[in-house]
Each structure stands twice: as structure tokens, then as C-alpha cells.
Amino acid sequence: MKDWFKPSIDKRKVRKVARCSHQNLEEVEVFGYYGRKSELELVIYLLENAVALKKIIIDPHNPFLPDRPKKIGQIEKEKAARVRAKRQLKGRVTVGIELVIL
Structure with a gap:
């Protein structure tokens, strides 16, 4: 059984999306980020196309379980x-964009 939270190397073909400059997007919060390829691709897309971006927040916490106590394994996964x-985003975030990892 494959764990969903472990990033994997996928040999799928990557389709390029149409580039669109997001003129008004200033802040983005990504919940449930575990560093999977699709999550990283989304963040990179936003960094490259959200021309007004000032802040990006990365939060590995699951927003659908807000008040449940975390198990030790979950704490380690989030850490x-x-x-x-x-490690993934270091050097990709340009000057002028604040990177916050919760």
C-alpha cells in the first residue's frame, strides 16, 4: 500500500497549462501541503504567474480536521x-514574495 503523504516520482506526461498572469492575486495559502509533485507544480505555477503575489503560506495541516487532537505520527508527517x-521552495521564491511555512 502506498502512503499518500509520501512524495513519489511519477512517470506521467506533464501537460503544460496556458500561461495566465493573475493580476490581483496577492496572497495564497496552500493547506495540506506534503510536497507531492502536483502540489509543488501548483506552487511553482503560482510563483511564475501571479504577478502581484506578495505572500504564499504553506500549511501541511489538514483543514478538514481543525479541532481533532493530532496523533504522534501525524505530527511527524507534518514536520x-x-x-x-x-527544501523544495528555497531559491524558487523571488525577492518581494514572503514565504511562510506553518
Whole structure:
């Protein structure tokens, strides 16, 4: 059984999306970020196309379980996701954009 929270290398063909400059998007919050390829691609797309972007917040926490106490395993997964996000996005976020990893 494959764990959904572990990033995997996928040999699928990547389709390029139409480039569209998002003129008014200033802040983005990405919940449930574990560093999967699709999540990273989305963040990179936003960094490249949201011309007014000032802040991007990465939060590995599941927003659908707000008040449930976390199990030890979940805490470790989120900690690893934060480290992975920092490693993946370091150097990709340009000057003028604040990167916040919760």
C-alpha cells in the first residue's frame, strides 16, 4: 500500500497549462501541503504567474480536521512536510514574495 503523504516520482506526461498572469492575486495559502509533485507544480505555477503575489503560506495541516487532537505520527508527517517544503521552495521564491511555512 502506498502512503499518500509520501512524495513519489511519477512517470506521467506533464501537460503544460496556458500561461495566465493573475493580476490581483496577492496572497495564497496552500493547506495540506506534503510536497507531492502536483502540489509543488501548483506552487511553482503560482510563483511564475501571479504577478502581484506578495505572500504564499504553506500549511501541511489538514483543514478538514481543525479541532481533532493530532496523533504522534501525524505530527511527524507534518514536520517532515515542513522540511520538504522549505527544501523544495528555497531559491524558487523571488525577492518581494514572503514565504511562510506553518
